[in-house]
Amino acid sequence: MIDLIRRHPRDRPAVLGPGADASLSYGELMDRVDDAADRLRVVAEQRALVFLALAPDPSGVVLYLACLQARLPLCLAETQAEPFARLARTYAPKLLLLPDALAPPDGYRQGPAPVPGYRAWVGGSEPVALHPDLALLLTTSGSTGNPKLVRLTAANLEANALAIGEYLGLGPDERAIQSLPMHYSYGLSVLNSHLVAGGSVVLTVHSFIRPEFWAAVDEARCTSFAGVPYMYETLHRLRRDPGRHRSLRALTQAGGGLRRELVLHFMELAQRADTRLFVMYGQTEATARISYVPPEHLPRKIGSIGIAIPGGRLRLAPVDGSVQHAELVYEGPNVMMGYAEGPADLALGDVQGGVLRTGDLGTADADGYHSVVGRLKRFAKLFGRRVSLEDVEREVESAFPVRAMAADGGDRIVLVAEQDTDAGRAEIARHVARFLGVPPAAVEVRIVDGLPRTSTGKKDYSHLEAPR
Incomplete structure (x- = not known):
């Protein structure tokens, strides 16, 4: 993925921060990534596990990409102190990369600052064994403290970013507002897909309910907005119409099923504003995205999760002991290597073989469009x-x-x-x-x-x- 990002013209905007001096062109971004990668290699001393508390700022993006460049497997974690500390106690990473305002857990000493606004903290525990293909770890259970992580490769990230860019039609003129946390797979996929496509991403510390957020959309002329169901429900309750922001060309929705009446409501708003609404489905275990409903088919496919993303395949598999239900199974190059529930699992190879049993019960119609009708597991x-x-x-x-x-x-x-x-x-x-x-x-x-x-x-x- 890093090589794909590096190919873009150096003077093209890549990351736009909230301040006038916080924006980076692709050339500036990759220069800083290379410099930070060199610094991280020196601090880590060897290939070691890194935890990054990723804030919505250009320096955080630089550190994320620098870890990928330096081949230092990293876990993206919340910037809340308690959930971060719980995960760190379980996995004992060698290196913590934290915003200046976030204190480290006990047992870490301060190292040289890799980028402005972040500090490096070095642990004294023995390095854990890491599989050579391991690139990224993402949490699966929000802030509940469950230590289960999803193990992803650089190839997973690249495959999903390219597929998303293909079906969304991303290119150099696309500019996303970073409306979701980047430690969340959906939010990270917005960043990855736009950078791989040569577009740009606008970072903001403001919530989508704040006027400052929408002022940033207008000022930067953002072309897309990504939201989970709660966000669309809130916009509906507040009677906010994203279509009033004339630069927006696409609305995307994932992170759970949106009620049919709200899909219909935002689809009508999108059509009125000559904007496309993409209803999508995914899981962190598939890096982010599994399926989508093409906007032109949404009016007659409301309630569906759509068709598999480019390069992937969805099918139904029988559920043991049931003749009425079938489980959605996804196959594709973006499927994780497997889970980790402790440090020893970080040395494991690919146990999935590109196949993911989603845990969701599903159906398929005559056009090959799938729907989720329930959950197999208790999530x-x-x-x-x-x-x-x-x-x-x-x-x-x-x-x-x-x-x-x-x-x-x-x-x-x-x-x-x-x-x-x-x-x-x-x-x-x-x-x-x-x-x-x-x-x-x-x-x-x-x-x-x-x-x-x-x-x-x-x-x-x-x-x-x-x-x-």
């Missing part, structure tokens, strides 16, 4: 992040004297608690919201006299159907 997507319902239950049961069951409520987590304490619904909801890093309104708590159980005393999830 939920909230604010574009995948959340382990089991992690939520464990957290509640460790914090309160309750037994709990969590369910996916679509736009919220529904928690049913069997309670014998004075703690109320609001207190439990606030705790879960802090744990997940979401607003309290995204957590619904119901207090019951007893949880549904099987004959063997286990929690009976078949009786826990959250309304969606």
